[in-house]
Amino acid sequence: MRHPRKLIFVCTGSDCKKSGGKALKKQLKAELKEGQLKGNCKLISTKCMDMCKSAPVVIVEDHFLKKTNFSKVLQQLKKS
Template sequence: MALYRKFIFVCTGSDCKKNGCKGLLKEAKDVIKLDDHKGKYKLVKTKCMDFCKTGPVVVVSNEVIKKADKMKLKMALDAHK
C-alpha cells in the first residue's frame, strides 16, 4: 500500500450532488493521477460539510475551495506542493 502525504476531501452531500460533485470527483481522480501529483494524495468522499450554498466543496490542506472545479483544484494542489 502506498503512503499518502495529503488528503483531498470532496463533499458528496445532496446540494453538492446537485451542483456537480460527481463530475468533480472524476476530474479530481484525473488530476491526482498526473505525474506531478501521482502518489501524493488520497481522495476521500465525505458527507455534507455545511457549505451547501457554495457547493461543490473540496478541502485541500485545510483550505476550503468553494464552487470547486478542475482548475481551482489543480491550482490548490500546485500551491501546496
C-alpha cells in the same frame, strides 16, 4: 506530523453532487490514478459539510475551496 501525501476531501452531499461535485470527484480520481498527482494525494469522500450554498465544496490540506472546479483544485494543490 506532516502527511507524506496531500489530503483532498470532496463533499458528496446531494447539493454538491448536483452542482458538479460528482463529476469533479471523478476527474480528480482519474488524475490521481494516471496523472502527475499519482501517489502524492489521497482523495477522501465526505458526507455533507453543511456549506450547501457554496457547492461544490472541496478541502485541500487546510484550505476550503467553495464553488470550485477541477482547475481551482489543481492550482491549490500546486500551492500547498
